[in-house]
Amino acid sequence: MDLYKVKNELLSGKSIFDIKLNVVFYARVSTDTKEQSLSLDNQIKYFEDFIKSNKNWVYKGRYVDEAVSGTSVKKRQNFLKMIDDAKENKFDLILTKEISRFSRNTLDSIKYTQNLLKCSVGVYFMSDNINTLMPDSELRLTIMSAIAQDEVRRISERVKFGLKQSVKDGKMLGSAPFGYEKKNGILTIKYEEAIIVKRVFDYYIKGLGLRAISNKLSKENIVNKNKKPFTYSSLRNIISNPKYKGFSCTNKYYSTDFKYGKKLKTPSDEWIIKKDKNIPLIIPENTWNRANDILNERGKNFKDNKSSYQNRYFFSGKVVCKEHKTSYHRVMFGKNEALKCKEARNGCENVSIYKSELEFILNDVYKTIKQNKLKIADYLDRKNESSKNKETLIFKKEKLFELVLDSLISKSEFKERKEKIEKELTNIKENVFIKSDFLNDDFNNFKSTSYVKLKKCEIEKTANTSAKICIYLSLGSTSTQCVSLHETGISQAQVSRLEKSAIDRMKKYI
Incomplete structure (x- = not known):
């Protein structure tokens, strides 16, 4: 669909029903009761007949979710499929009964309708008479979505009150346990x-x-x-x-x-x-x-026993084959200790690695972490400050909707403030504090690190004598913080000791 052309046709006085479009519809019911099932059947029949009766429209199918809530889209598989199909330009317009069928969350309603417009797909909320292809749709959609969201809040409060009253009356909530x-x-x-x-x-x-x-x-x-x-x-x-x-x-x-x-x-x-x-x-x-x-x-x-068992050998259970997800075990190549995938006997061709090689790599990784500790701490300070600013801006953006509902700001002021907040959010997103290949967003609470502990090494074969190792560490005063380092590439040494060229090659990737 040529979005610019369609918008101009609508502004010139044409109705959405006068424009040639590929059309689908979305329907949803929140429970699987007989009454709701009947309601859904009626919705499906109505939409199919309505679309097919318009000579300018081509019916392209339907997307229906049964027995799911409208507060979040995560469990609505067909809704998400509809969004994916929109990105592939399978249709031009989505019909739905009302905003509450689409989403009861204000931000979700706005986010998905905006994303659909970027794919040149409009949404027509029939009961609310809102067409997202029209210029005034966003403000009207915001107001109606906020009303739908507030209805969810009121329902939630009524349900909580009812549950508390049931408990006071000695009634049990949920199903009965065995017995x-x-x-x-x-x-x-x-x-x-x-x-x-x-x-x-x-x-x-x-x-x-x-x-x-x-x-x-x-x-x-x-x-x-x-x-x-x-x-x-x-x-x-x-x-x-x-x-x-x-x-x-x-x-x-x-x-x-x-x-x-x-x-x-x-x-x-x-x-x-x-x-x-x-x-x-x-x-x-x-x-x-x-x-x-x-x-x-x-x-x-x-x-206690599990911890004791795992600590009897440093690499026990920690070196893993990426292909088979199985642990490496110790083998001897002559007098030299090495690690090999347990599935090798069943045909796994992943590389073996000398224990001395792995110890060398880990030693250098630990040194690198120690040297970069201050840099990482500074990065995290800035990142945390950025996150707080982002949360504040999102809160302000949500407050704008309330101001519009209470008629405390005009349409133009709403638009101006909204654009300003979105610009600041974009700046935060694009701002990169440290350009380092070593850092990633998982380095939380790094300043309090009192030790560095190996959690897992994942080995993936890349060529006959080459491998890629992903190293996962636990950092901090407790072992609950798992940190994923960037992948470390090494060449598989087929000798009992590391030659200088192999050492240089490893350092290059750490």
């Missing part, structure tokens, strides 16, 4: 399942491990509510669930943003666990506590 059933929101014991729960706790306290219990139940054809065998994780959840001792657990998750419906797990020390008269106990409290003491102690021992 219970829920009737009118009230938990009652399901005795045939409760017997199995008691057996699990009894086995565990007597010293049987979770996998052994799983095998024992499986041999007896005992299954869970979904008619599937009990797994290690499902049995662990049974042992750790406080409901079995008559306690409720709340505040396990918190919402980060009602617009996107994101939830994160709260740290366990912030969970609210208390005795609940509405939950009938299956396991005595002292038995539950004893089982969980064993569970926590075994978990601690497993971590």
Whole structure:
């Protein structure tokens, strides 16, 4: 579609229905109830008939998402497919019922309609009578999207209020755990399942491990509510669930943003666990506590043993073949120790590497990090400042929408301020503080680094006697920060010691 030509035709008085266009439609329903399904069927029939009845339009298909929320596009596969198809110029115009069907998030609505316009694709919101090919569409779209977003907020507040009231009334939220059933929101014991729960706790306290219990139940054809065998994780959840001792657990998750419906797990020390008269106990409290003491102690021992096992040899489990994702193991080439892919016996042709070569490379990498520490710290200071400025600008941009809704600024002032903010955001994006091949954005908290620890070396064959190594490090006072260094290319030495030319060659790539 010639976007410039179409816009001129619209400005000259032509209707969107008078222009020859390839047209699709987008429809969405948020639940899979019978009523919503019927609504979706009606939408599909209406749009197909509407597009085909226009002699200037060519029907190019439909994009439909069922039982998904409109607050975020991440789970709407067909919506995202529509955006991808638009980039390939498969159609010129998208019809949709209203803005809330497209997105209930103001910024998402604006972002995607702008991106579609860059692909010369317009969107026509029929109920709202907004055509993004028209000059005044952005302001109207902003206002209507903000209204749709505010409706989501109000719905979210009503749902939260309803859930809190249900808890006050003694009703349980969510599905009933194994051993219970829920009737009118009230938990009652399901005795045939409760017997199995008691057996699990009894086995565990007597010293049987979770996998052994799983095998024992499986041999007896005992299954869970979904008619599937009990797994290690499902049995662990049974042992750790406080409901079995008559306690409720709340505040396990918190919402980060009602617009996107994101939830994160709260740290366990912030969970609210208390005795609940509405939950009938299956396991005595002292038995539950004893089982969980064993569970926590075994978990601690497993971590300690795992750490001890991995530390018995420096490169154990850390050198990996990129092709097969398997670890390298030690081999001897004469008197020289080397590392080789475990899949070599099955035909893997990835290169072997002498231990001395790898130690040399890592030694130089550590030196380079130490020498560049101050430079990196300065870079991070500037980067953090830039991130804060970016967040402030985004907040200001969102506030502009509220000012427009409250009629506190004019259209021209809205446009002027918006353009100024977008220009500043572009400047931040394009500003590069340090032009260094060594740095990347993963070097957070580098200033507090007290050690550098090897996490993984990934080896990829590039030629008969050449390899490329990706080195991943953990930096800082704890080993939770994983840092990906740029790829390091080396030549595979086929000698027992590194010659000077090989050393120079390695230094060139580090």
